[in-house]
Amino acid sequence: MADTLLDIRGLKTWFKVEDGMVRAVDGVDLHIDRGETVGVVGESGCGKTVTARSVLKLIDMPPGRFEAGQILWQGRDLIPLDQGEMNKIRAREIAIIFQEPMTSLNPVYTVGDQIAEVIALHQKLSPKQAMAGAAEMLRLVNIPNPQKRVHDYPHQFSGGMRQRVMIAMALSCQPKLLIADEPTTALDVTIQAQILELMHEMKDKFGMAIMLITHAMGVVAETCQRVTVMYAGKVVEEAPVEALFADPRHPYTQGLIRSIPRIDRAVSRQARLESIQGTVPSLLNPPAGCRFAARCKYAMDICTQGIPPLKEVAPGHRVACVL
Amino acid sequence: MNAPLAPAEDLLKVRDLRKRFAVRGGIFSRTVDQVHAVDGVSFEIGKGETLGLVGESGCGKSTTGRCILRLIEPSSGEVWFQGNNVTRMGGDELQKLRRDMQIIFQDPYASLNPRLKVGAIIGEALTIHKLAPTQKAMEDRVVQLLETVGLQPDHMHRFPHEFSGGQRQRIGIARALAVEPKLIVCDEPVSALDVSIQAQVINLLEDLQEEFGLTYLFIAHDLSVVEHISTRVAVMYLGRVVEIAPSRELYDNPLHPYTEALLSAVPIPDPTVKRKRIMLQGDVPNPIRPPSGCHFHTRCPIARPDCAQRVPELRESKPGHWVSCHYSG
Ligand SMILES: Nc1ncnc2c1ncn2[C@@H]1O[C@H](COP(=O)(O)OP(=O)(O)OP(=O)(O)O)[C@@H](O)[C@H]1O
Ligand SMILES: Nc1ncnc2c1ncn2[C@@H]1O[C@H](COP(=O)(O)OP(=O)(O)O)[C@@H](O)[C@H]1O
Ligand code: SF4
Ligand code: SF4
Ligand SMILES: [Mg+2]
Ligand SMILES: [Mg+2]
Numbered sequence: 314m315a316d317t318l319l320d321i322r323g324l325k326t327w328f329k330v331e332d333g334m335v336r337a338v339d340g341v342d343l344h345i346d347r348g349e350t351v352g353v354v355g356e357s358g359c360g361k362t363v364t365a366r367s368v369l370k371l372i373d374m375p376p377g378r379f380e381a382g383q384i385l386w387q388g389r390d391l392i393p394l395d396q397g398e399m400n401k402i403r404a405r406e407i408a409i410i411f412q413e414p415m416t417s418l419n420p421v422y423t424v425g426d427q428i429a430e431v432i433a434l435h436q437k438l439s440p441k442q443a444m445a446g447a448a449e450m451l452r453l454v455n456i457p458n459p460q461k462r463v464h465d466y467p468h469q470f471s472g473g474m475r476q477r478v479m480i481a482m483a484l485s486c487q488p489k490l491l492i493a494d495e496p497t498t499a500l501d502v503t504i505q506a507q508i509l510e511l512m513h514e515m516k517d518k519f520g521m522a523i524m525l526i527t528h529a530m531g532v533v534a535e536t537c538q539r540v541t542v543m544y545a546g547k548v549v550e551e552a553p554v555e556a557l558f559a560d561p562r563h564p565y566t567q568g569l570i571r572s573i574p575r576i577d578r579a580v581s582r583q584a585r586l587e588s589i590q591g592t593v594p595s596l597l598n599p600p601a602g603c604r605f606a607a608r609c610k611y612a613m614d615i616c617t618q619g620i621p622p623l624k625e626v627a628p629g630h631r632v633a634c635v636l
Numbered sequence: 637m638n639a640p641l642a643p644a645e646d647l648l649k650v651r652d653l654r655k656r657f658a659v660r661g662g663i664f665s666r667t668v669d670q671v672h673a674v675d676g677v678s679f680e681i682g683k684g685e686t687l688g689l690v691g692e693s694g695c696g697k698s699t700t701g702r703c704i705l706r707l708i709e710p711s712s713g714e715v716w717f718q719g720n721n722v723t724r725m726g727g728d729e730l731q732k733l734r735r736d737m738q739i740i741f742q743d744p745y746a747s748l749n750p751r752l753k754v755g756a757i758i759g760e761a762l763t764i765h766k767l768a769p770t771q772k773a774m775e776d777r778v779v780q781l782l783e784t785v786g787l788q789p790d791h792m793h794r795f796p797h798e799f800s801g802g803q804r805q806r807i808g809i810a811r812a813l814a815v816e817p818k819l820i821v822c823d824e825p826v827s828a829l830d831v832s833i834q835a836q837v838i839n840l841l842e843d844l845q846e847e848f849g850l851t852y853l854f855i856a857h858d859l860s861v862v863e864h865i866s867t868r869v870a871v872m873y874l875g876r877v878v879e880i881a882p883s884r885e886l887y888d889n890p891l892h893p894y895t896e897a898l899l900s901a902v903p904i905p906d907p908t909v910k911r912k913r914i915m916l917q918g919d920v921p922n923p924i925r926p927p928s929g930c931h932f933h934t935r936c937p938i939a940r941p942d943c944a945q946r947v948p949e950l951r952e953s954k955p956g957h958w959v960s961c962h963y964s965g
Contacts (some may be wrong), residue, residue, distance in 0.1 A: 356830035457918075471919045501692040501857060503916045506901040510915065528830065531860075531903030554907045570905060572835035574864035576887055577904050585842070586864070588835035592800045 317385075318490055318522055319345040319368065324382035326360075326367045329375060335596050337363040339546035340382070342623065345490065350516065350523040352537035352554070354530065354569070356593055360546045361526045365492050368524075369409055370399050404434045408483035412495035415475060418467040424451070424478050425463025431485040450481040453518075454511055473504035477511065484515055494526045509536055530573055534558055539629070542566050545604040546596055548623060552630040562632040564609045565589070603634070611636060646716075647819060647851050648681040648704065653713035655699050659924065669924045673699040675875030675931075676713070678950070681819070686845065686852040688866030688883065690859055690898070692920050696875045697855045701821040704853070705737050706730060717819070735765050738812035742824035744804035748796040754807055755792030758782070761814045781810040785840060802833035809840065813848070821853045826861060838865055859902050863887050868956075871895045874923055874931040877950060881957040891953055891965035894932050930962070938963055 326338040338360045345351045353361050366372050368384055370391065384391040386402065394402075411417050419427060428447035432438065438446065444463060451459035454477040467475060476496060483491055493512065497505035509532065516523060525537055533540055533554065540557045542550040542565065550563040561567045568589035591608040594600055600607065602617035609616070615635055623631040655674040674696045681687045689697050703710040706722060715722040717733065725733060741747040748757055758778050759768070768774035779789040785806040796804055805825060812820055822841065826834040842865065844850060856862050862869055863883055870880045871892065879892040890896045897914040904911065916935050921927055927934045933943040943962060950958050953965035 356832060473919055501920075502859070502901040503692060503897060504919065505903075506913060506915060509903075510913075529903065530831070530905040534905045534907045534909075535903045558905065558907050568832055572832050573905055574838075574860040575905065576860045576863045576899065576902055577906070577909060585839055586835040588839055589832035590836070592802060592833065593830075 316346045317344050318347050318387060319343075319524075320383075320385040320388075321364070321368070322383045322385065324364070324367060324384060325380035326363050326372060326377060327380045328377050330597065333597050336546050336599055337377075337596055338367060339596075339599070341543070341546075341548055343541050343548065343551075345522050345524055347489070348516075348520050348522055349539065350525060350537045352533040352540040353524060353526045353543060354528060354533055354540060355543035356528060358593055358596070359543045360596075361528075361543055362494055364543070365409065365494050365524065365526055368492065369403055369407060370394070371409075404431070405486055406488055407490045407492065408486055408488040409492040409494065410476070410479045410483050410496050412498050415467060417479060418475060418482075420467055423464050423466055424470070424482075428463075428478075428482050428485055431482055435486055446485070447481075450485050451478070453484075453515070454478070454481045455507075456481075473500055473507065476500065476504075476508055480508070480511060480515065484519060484521075487519060488521055490522045490524065492524045492526070495528070496525075497532065498527070498529070505532075512536070530570060542569070545594055545599055547604060547620075547633065549605065549633045550631065551623065552627075556627065556630050560627075560630075562626055562630070562636075563605075563634050564611055564636075565605050568608075645683050646680045647683045647685075647718060648853070649714075649716040650680065650700075650704065651678050651714040651716070653677045653700065653703055653715065654711045655696075655703055655708065656711045671923050672875050672926060673923065674703060674710070675926070677872070677875070677877050679870050679877060679880060681851055681853060682867075683818075683851055684845070684849055685867045686854050686865055688862035688869040689853060689855045689872060690857060690862050690869060691872035692898075693857065694920060694923060695872045696923075697857075697872060698823050700872075701739065701823050701853060701855055705739055705821060706733075707739070731765075735815045736817055737819045737821065738815065738817040739821040739823060740805070740808050740812050740825045742827050744801050744808055744828060745796075747808055748804060748811075750796055752795075753792065754782075754787075754794055754796065754799075757796070757807060758792070758811050758814055761811060765815050767815065777814070781814055784813065784844070785810045786836075800833070801829050802836055805829060805833075805837050806840065809837075809844070813844065816848070817850070819851045819853065821855070823855045824857070825854075827856060827858065834861070841865065859887075859899060871898065874920065874926050876931060876960070877958075878932065878961070879957075879959045880950070885954075885957055889957075891957065891959040892932075892961050893936050893938055893964055897935075897937075930960075 321343045324338055324341045328335040341364055379392055425444055425447045428450055429443035432446045433443045448459040448463045456462050497508050537554050539553055541548055544565050550566045561570050571587040589608050603621050606612040606616045621633045621635050623633045625631050653674055657671045657673055658668050659671050677700055702708045704715050755778050758781055759774050762768040762774055768777055778792050782791055787806055826837050854865055866883045869883050869886045870877050873894050879895045890899055897916045900914045929944045929946050930948050933939040948960040948962050950960040953959050959965040
């Protein structure tokens with residue numbers, strides 16, 4: 314594919330802990346094309362954040378380490394790059410926003426200073442011009458009174474506004490890829506709607522690709538073009554969004570989609586929710602074979618014998634299941 | 637003001653409940669401000685019913701729940717439980733009330749004592765209320781409760797940290813059930829759980845309600861979950877109830893502009909569904925200085941000038957469907 318921006322191949326990011334090795338990301342394949350919005354979904358602990366942080370090499374090593382795989386950014390593997398080269402990529406090409414914006418905003422600097430600093434990294438501007446640019450970015454993300462608010466500190470903003478500030482900062486470097494790790498999970502639905510709408514507008518304006526990490530299937534359905542479903546450190550299904558919801562193939566994906574109550578369906582209250590029994594396995598010495606087997610109602614003997622590889626079942630629709 | 641009609645016999649009645657918290661104005665300010673966390677809330681819950689309580693963070697849902705149990709003292713208003721005025725109760729009566737009303741918390745991690753084994757956590761309430769005369773009776777009851785919530789008997793010998801989030805929430809539910817309560821305030825019981833586990837716990841709560849005839853006040857910010865589990869739903873905004881209706885009616889025919897916006901913001905897990913979204917501007921205002929008149933007027937898409945002056949009453953617009961808005965319903 315000529316248009317592939319990011320191509321993660323067989324990535325394994327492991328963590329050495331006292332009791333052994335946590336196989337947080339254990340053979341992940343994931344690609345994102347230019348201008349595309351790709352959702353990464355799965356329950357907590359399945360390796361979404363570690364995958365995202367691996368791309369920007371924001372993993373503490375040790376205890377973490379890249380055990381195998383490649384992270385191809387426009388064809389070039391990021392894994393061997395040194396800090397200096399990675400900094401260039403972080404400043405200009407790939408930006409990331411986190412679930413809790415307070416952890417990535419510096420509390421002792423004004424938001425204007427922080428955004429201006431990012432702007433100054435890739436444009437030669439006077440401090441005054443950079444600050445004007447920061448105000449402009451705040452205006453873009455719909456912060457009222459941007460000229461005045463650039464002088465405020467992060468704690469003076471509400472949770473939703475801080476996430477807007479984070480988006481403004483991330484977009485200041487005009488990245489080709491924006492990685493958003495649960496950007497709305499901590500927010501109320503009305504504010505979530507504002508942020509998702511904002512990301513949509515910004516995408517139209519700047520044309521960047523988005524990797525949207527979330528555990529909310531509703532958010533995926535409304536914002537993504539393609540979806541990757543992760544379970545216990547592995548990709549279990551990958552499909553265009555319509556295909557994933559219309560015809561989920563992996564029993565885990567089916568369970569995820571069916572276990573959410575739906576307010577748009579009048580029958581919902583009468584029916585019992587379909588639930589997935591059991592819990593996510595430990596990634597410290599994960600089970601052999603299919604990692605979903607202990608919770609899967611279709612599990613057979615062969616499921617525990619080998620790890621089912623991702624197989625294409627329809628164009629762009631791949632599933633890791635023996636069925 | 638007449639309060640909303642409940643179908644069955646009322647187990648709980650809340651009348652004009654208010655709770656103010658004193659807070660410091662700013663970092664350097666010495667003035668003490670008041671947060672009107674709950675600002676005149678009235679509703680009732682029929683026996684065997686589930687009343688859902690929804691609204692954005694900070695609108696006063698948890699404070700309402702805690703005032704009902706008198707875990708915090710209401711500033712004014714009344715709470716009636718089975719015809720008795722809870723707000724007037726003293727020592728012994730309150731102790732007895734704690735048997736009839738229980739609470740399950742959002743955070744299954746923080747709400748269980750990490751130093752106690754599960755058996756002791758569940759057994760504690762049995763001891764306080766003298767419900768297990770012997771050690772044997774106590775163990776039998778704990779085993780029975782563990783099985784009721786889908787855990788194993790030998791789990792009683794383990795500590796909370798040895799369990800997953802969903803299992804811990806089951807322990808919290810077993811602890812609440814131990815005293816055979818009539819009403820359980822469920823304060824965001826599934827919000828911290830993954831969807832697949834969330835479904836397990838919701839199903840469990842529904843089964844228990846059927847088996848023991850329980851009544852729930854179900855607090856949550858996830859409207860899909862609330863719609864699923866509730867008989868009726870009350871929507872709160874900045875300390876006030878703005879709408880109450882039977883669950884399906886509320887979702888099909890929301891009358892209050894805030895309810896409408898809240899519902900339209902819920903993402904639907906179906907990429908073929910395209911809906912018109914009502915985008916609310918800005919954030920929830922500061923509850924220390926809530927807007928005058930109708931609290932919602934600063935964000936309301938249909939507000940008129942007098943909304944900033946007059947407080948709308950909660951009135952019955954259709955049988956069982958109550959709304960507080962001058963211009964809708
Ligand atoms: N002990 C307290 N002291 C001061 N203010 C308080 C206290 N407890 C709650 N508040 C304030 O009262 C208001 C209502 O809080 P409450 O916890 O009831 O909200 P909630 O609707 O349960 O929100 P959430 O969805 O975030 O749980 C908020 O403005 C909150 O900051
Ligand atoms: N620094 C670390 N040391 C050890 N284990 C880790 C570390 N960071 C993450 N993990 C583990 O890796 C797994 C995946 O975590 P994460 O990517 O954060 O999940 P999520 O899908 O919720 O974002 C989890 O089991 C987590 O406990
Ligand atoms: S491989 Fe087997 S256990 Fe795994 S999801 Fe498919 S059927 Fe279930
Ligand atoms: S009373 Fe006025 S401001 Fe309040 S909800 Fe109704 S129209 Fe909107
Ligand atoms: Mg994460
Ligand atoms: Mg609360």
